[in-house]
Amino acid sequence: MADDPRHPFLHGLSKHRGSPPTVIVIFGASGDLTARKLIPAIYNLAHDGLLPADFYLIGFGRKPIPDEEFQRIAADAIKEFSRREMSPDVWARLAPRTLYVSGGYDEPEAYAKLSQRINGLEKDIGQPLQSLFYISTPPTVFAPIIQNLGGSGLASRHLRQPQQSKVIIEKPFGRDLASAQALNQELTTVFAEEQVFRIDHYLGKETVQDLLVQRFANSIFEPLWNRNYIDHVQITVAEEVGVGSRAGYYEQSGCLRDMIQNHTMQLLALTAMEPPVSFDPQSLRDEKVKLLKAIQPVRLDGDHPDVARAQYAAGMVAGKAVPGYLTEKDIAPQSATESYAAIRLSINNWRWQGVPFYLRSGKRLARRVSEIAIRFKRAPGNLFAELNTAPNTLAFQIQPDEGLSLILNAKVPGLETRTQPVKMNFRYATTFGSNTPEAYERLVLDAMIGDGTLFIRGDETERSWQLITPILEHWAAQGRTGMDSYVAGSWGPASADALLAANGHAWREP
Numbered sequence: 399m400a401d402d403p404r405h406p407f408l409h410g411l412s413k414h415r416g417s418p419p420t421v422i423v424i425f426g427a428s429g430d431l432t433a434r435k436l437i438p439a440i441y442n443l444a445h446d447g448l449l450p451a452d453f454y455l456i457g458f459g460r461k462p463i464p465d466e467e468f469q470r471i472a473a474d475a476i477k478e479f480s481r482r483e484m485s486p487d488v489w490a491r492l493a494p495r496t497l498y499v500s501g502g503y504d505e506p507e508a509y510a511k512l513s514q515r516i517n518g519l520e521k522d523i524g525q526p527l528q529s530l531f532y533i534s535t536p537p538t539v540f541a542p543i544i545q546n547l548g549g550s551g552l553a554s555r556h557l558r559q560p561q562q563s564k565v566i567i568e569k570p571f572g573r574d575l576a577s578a579q580a581l582n583q584e585l586t587t588v589f590a591e592e593q594v595f596r597i598d599h600y601l602g603k604e605t606v607q608d609l610l611v612q613r614f615a616n617s618i619f620e621p622l623w624n625r626n627y628i629d630h631v632q633i634t635v636a637e638e639v640g641v642g643s644r645a646g647y648y649e650q651s652g653c654l655r656d657m658i659q660n661h662t663m664q665l666l667a668l669t670a671m672e673p674p675v676s677f678d679p680q681s682l683r684d685e686k687v688k689l690l691k692a693i694q695p696v697r698l699d700g701d702h703p704d705v706a707r708a709q710y711a712a713g714m715v716a717g718k719a720v721p722g723y724l725t726e727k728d729i730a731p732q733s734a735t736e737s738y739a740a741i742r743l744s745i746n747n748w749r750w751q752g753v754p755f756y757l758r759s760g761k762r763l764a765r766r767v768s769e770i771a772i773r774f775k776r777a778p779g780n781l782f783a784e785l786n787t788a789p790n791t792l793a794f795q796i797q798p799d800e801g802l803s804l805i806l807n808a809k810v811p812g813l814e815t816r817t818q819p820v821k822m823n824f825r826y827a828t829t830f831g832s833n834t835p836e837a838y839e840r841l842v843l844d845a846m847i848g849d850g851t852l853f854i855r856g857d858e859t860e861r862s863w864q865l866i867t868p869i870l871e872h873w874a875a876q877g878r879t880g881m882d883s884y885v886a887g888s889w890g891p892a893s894a895d896a897l898l899a900a901n902g903h904a905w906r907e908p
C-alpha cells in the first residue's frame with residue numbers, strides 16, 4: 399500500500415527519490431519567504447537525498463545579480479533559517495546548481511532569457527527538466543507572471559507531458575470572491591488545474607496531516623464524531639507577534655483574509671469533512687469542498703452577530719511592553735484593519751446540524767498556539783452533578799508542543815468521592831523526537847511529484863471566499879464602527895467572548 403500509485407498521500411519516500419530531473423524557478427527570489435522558508439526547505443530536501451540528481455534552482459527577480467551573489471544569499475539564508483546546520487558537502491553539491499535570472503515580471507524578454515537558461519541546462523544534461531514555477535511575489539504581479547509564462551511557451555514546454563510544467567502559487571490567493579475567481583481564470587487559461595498547486599502552508603504541517611491519521615486510522619473517534627456527542631468545536635490560531643514590518647501588506651489584508659479565510663478554514667474542513675474514499679488528491683478535496691458548501695451564511699449584525707473583530711491596544715507580550723496596533727509603524731492612525739477576528743459557523747448537514755464551530759485568530763495574543771478543541775457533551779444523568787466534573791475535550795495541538803490531549807474526569811484518591819479533570823497527553827517530541835520537517839519541505843516535495851492532495855483546489859478557494867466576502871464587505875462599509883479592542887497579551891476582545899456566551903459557551907484557554 400505504501401507505494402500504491404493510486405494513493406499519492408501515502409507514498410513512501412522511495413517515490414520522491416524517483417522524481418524526474420527538475421528545475422524550480424522562484425519568482426520573488428529576494429523576498430522574505432524565499433530566504434526564510436523556500437531555500438532552507440530545498441536545502442533540507444537535498445540533505446535528505448530527496449532531490450533528483452539533476453536538480454536546479456533558479457531565482458528570478460528584478461535586481462540584476464550574478465549567480466555567485468545569489469549563491470551567497472542562499473547560503474546565508476540556510477545558515478540563518480535552516481532547521482539543520484549547513485553541511486559543507488551538501489552545499490557544495492547544491493551551490494553550483496543555484497542560479498539566477500534577472501528581469502521585470504512583465505517583460506517578455508526576461509522570460510525568453512529564462513527559457514534559454516533552462517534549455518541550456520537541458521542541453522548540458524541531455525534530458526528534459528520538469529519545470530516548477532514558484533510564484534512568491536506580491537499579488538500585483540501574479541497576473542503578468544502567469545501571462546508571460548503562457549506567452550513565452552514556458553508553461554507548455556513539455557508538449558507530450560504537459561504536467562511536467564507546474565505552477566506553485568503563494569497566498570494571498572485573491573482578496574475576495576471576485577478577485578479569486580479572476581485569478582483562477584487567469585491561471586486556468588494558461589495551466590490545467592492539475593498543473594496548479596495553490597499553497598496553504600498549514601496543510602504541510604505534520605500535525606495537520608496527523609489530524610487525518612487520528613481521525614481515519616483510529617476507530618474510536620468516528621462513532622462520536624457528530625452532533626450526538628459533540629457540543630461544539632473551537633479552532634484557535636493565536637500569535638504573539640504583532641504586525642511587525644509587514645504593515646504594507648497587513649493593512650490591506652487584516653486577520654480575516656490573512657488567517658481565517660485560509661488556515662483556520664482548512665483546519666475546519668479537515669476536522670469536519672466526511673471520510674474521503676481514498677487519499678487521492680480529488681477525493682480528499684471533494685470532501686473538503688462538500689463540507690465548505692454546507693456552511694451557512696453568517697449573521698453580520700443584530701443582537702447576536704456571528705462575527706467579531708478587534709485591534710490590539712498597548713500591553714505586555716512575553717514580558718515586554720508592546721505598542722497598540724494604531725501606533726505601530728506605517729499603520730494609519732484611523733485604520734479599520736482588524737488584527738483579530740472570530741466567527742461562529744453552522745454546518746447544515748446530517749453530521750453537524752446544531753453544532754457551533756468557533757474560529758478565532760489574532761496577533762499579539764497571550765501565547766503562540768494553534769489548536770483544534772473538540773468539546774463533547776456532558777455525561778447524561780446527574781450522578782455526579784454536585785461534583786467538579788468537566789466536559790470531555792479532545793484537543794489537537796497544531797503548534798507549538800505538537801500533540802494531542804484528552805480531558806477526562808477522574809476520582810481523586812481518598813475515602814470521600816471527589817472528582818477532578820485530568821489530562822491524557824501525547825507529545826510528538828517525547829515520542830518521536832523533535833527534528834520534524836518544515837511544512838515547506840513536504841509541500842515542495844509533493845509538488846515535485848505532482849501530488850496535489852495537500853494543496854488547495856480552485857473551487858475550494860472560491861467557496862471559502864464566498865463565505866468570507868460578505869463579512870469583508872460588511873466591515874468595509876462599517877469602517878471603524880463596531881471595531882473592538884483587546885489588550886496586547888490577553889486572549890482577545892469581549893465581543894469574541896460574547897459570541898460564545900450567546901450559546902452558553904466560553905473560549906478555552908489553550
Ligand code: BG6
Pocket residue numbers: 569637656
Ligand atoms: C501567514 C500569515 O500565512 O501565516 C502571517 O500571513 C502569519 O501573518 C503566519 O504570521 C503564521 O504561520 P505559522 O506557521 O507561524 O503559524
